[in-house]
Amino acid sequence: MNSIDEAFSSVKQYCRKEGRISEAAMKLWIDIMKPVQLDGSVAVFTVQSEFQKTVVMNTYNALLKEAFLNVLGLDVKIQINVVTPEENDNPLSENSNAKDYDELARRHEELEHSFEGANYEYTFATFIVGGSNEFAYAACTAVAKEPGKNYNPLFIYGPSGLGKTHLMHAIANQVHENHPEYKIIYVTSEEFGNDFLSCINDNNMARFHDKYRNADVLLIDDIQFFSNKERMQEEFFHTFNKLHAEGKQIVITSDKPPKELKTLEERIRSRFEWGLITDISTPDFETRIAIIRRKAELLDLYIPDDVAEFIANRLKTNIRQLEGAVKKLKALKHLAGSPPSISMAQSVIKDILSDDQPAPITVEKIILEVADVYGVSPEDIRSSKRSSQISTARKVAIYVVREITQMPLQAIGTEFGGRDHSTIVYSISNIETAMKHDDHLKQLVEDTIKNIRNKSHA
Structure with missing residues (x-):
């Protein structure tokens, strides 16, 4: 040769x-x-x-x-x-x-x-199995082997950064390898929503239905972001029913189990219980070491035991951080011309934890998020309009601003169109009281706060 x-x-x-x-x-x-x-x-x-x-x-x-x-x-x-x-x-x-x-x-x-949205890098072979994810892994391999037969739908939940998305892509890749003729769709809930809105704006729902209702395997990531979007939930409900009736595989992920997704319609939550619900939790020390070793192997990087253990002892809750640490170590090794060391690992971890600091959450960001949830404009929230929908959105936004920023009440009033101190106090008190008796409102407010904080880490 x-x-x-x-x-x-x-x-x-x-x-x-x-x-x-x-x-x-x-x-x-x-x-x-x-x-x-x-x-x-x-x-x-x-x-x-x-x-x-x-x-x-x-x-x-x-x-x-x-x-x-x-x-x-x-x-x-x-x-x-x-x-x-x-x-x-x-x-x-x-x-x-x-x-x-x-x-x-x-x-x-x-x-x-025939294979939209999947990442070829995420396979079952590159997924590290441990006590925190072994049941979810087994369920996913079973689904990939016989889509639509074993667990349908498959619902995986757990905190961000623990491998849910990896497993979804692994299912898609395995099914594609076994059945290249299958139409496989992987989307985030945001992408699903964007497609939906685009087709509405274009007056072409047939395009949306053709994409999603003719899938052989449909995988939707982070479905909790469907919360309070009624038309989108309606569309997903009918898509789910059609695919399930035809024996097509559906895989869903979320940060919490279906019963805790109070802002999703009950009829949708109940359908998630038709199949299998499984969780992924934080990896233990041995699994974290294995993740570091596997990523280093893929990058052709040797990491001494003491360095791997140092990283695993300090980055405990997020697989993406572990993999990011290995990538940064490889870059430092290349620049320094020497093998990975504890001092390099210290520098890498400092950078990662610094990068993980949330972006500032402003009043404007909070108002935009609440406006989106309630289907009103930011200008409506700041205005003097008194319709029930706008008034509730305004009070929720004021409550969330106080909860997240701890701004003085007078400053909050200034941000909301110059409202006085007593109006701000009333708004906060009104929402606090309502949340004690209205589980739906309580869940909505909690989800809104969580979404805002998650976006600040993105």
Whole structure:
């Protein structure tokens, strides 16, 4: 094997290891490239059609350049030439060029649209199993093996950063590998909502229904953000019913179990109980060590035991922080030219905990959030309008501002259109009293406060 073949073999291995391209796409686009020349600044390949060249250059050029740089240390330009094969030399003969072009286009279109939103890096193989997540992991592998058969819907809940999203993508990737013909949709609740609103604005709900109600597997992340969005919940309810009736798999995640999602309609919460509900909790020390080791292995980084234990003892609640620490260690190792040490780990942890400090929560941010929940404008909340909906939204916003910011009451009054001290006191007292007797309002206010704080950490 000559040097260019060996180099390209290493590049392809890197692409597969990175997980940013599916195996189907690798075989369809990258494996068919023929390496011709590598002179240090240009890597030359040939393919058999203009369409193949266009797809590779538009979609995978950056990944290939990254692979050459990381594997071989070469910052190369990717050059692709189209070479028409000889008659009968392979299936893409001159007599079949048009037919094969159409077939490639069709396969590319299917590949693009049958698997929307998933991250190829998140697989079951890269998920670390421990006591905190083993039941959820087992449920997800069962669903991926036979979608629509075992646990439908599957509902996974737990705090942010513990692997719920990883498991959803792992399900999507496994199902796609086993059933490439399946239409798989992964979205966050926000993306679902944006699609819904876009189709309403375009007066084209058929597009929305075609996307979501024809899915073979539908995965929706962080469904708690459907709270108090009645039209969106209505649309999700009918989508759920259609998919479930047809035996299509539904997977949902949230930060809390269905029974605690008081601002979701009861009929939706009850449907989540048709299947399996499982949780993920904070990883124990051994699992945290294993996560650090696996991430280091993927990054080809050796971390001494004392350094791994130091990190695991200080970053206890969030897997993303652990993985981020390993990435930062690799960068420091590269800059310092020495292996990871305790002092490096101290610097990394300091940066991570500093980065994790929440952004300031302003009165404007709170008013925007409450206005969105109640379907009014920020101007309405600050105005003198007295409709029931606006008045309630205003009092909730005042209560939340006081709860989060602890601003003086006079200052709060100034922020809300110059209202006096007694009006602010009344608003806060009114909401406090109402929350004692109205569980729905209590849940709404608590969710609003939580959402605002979560966004400040984003």
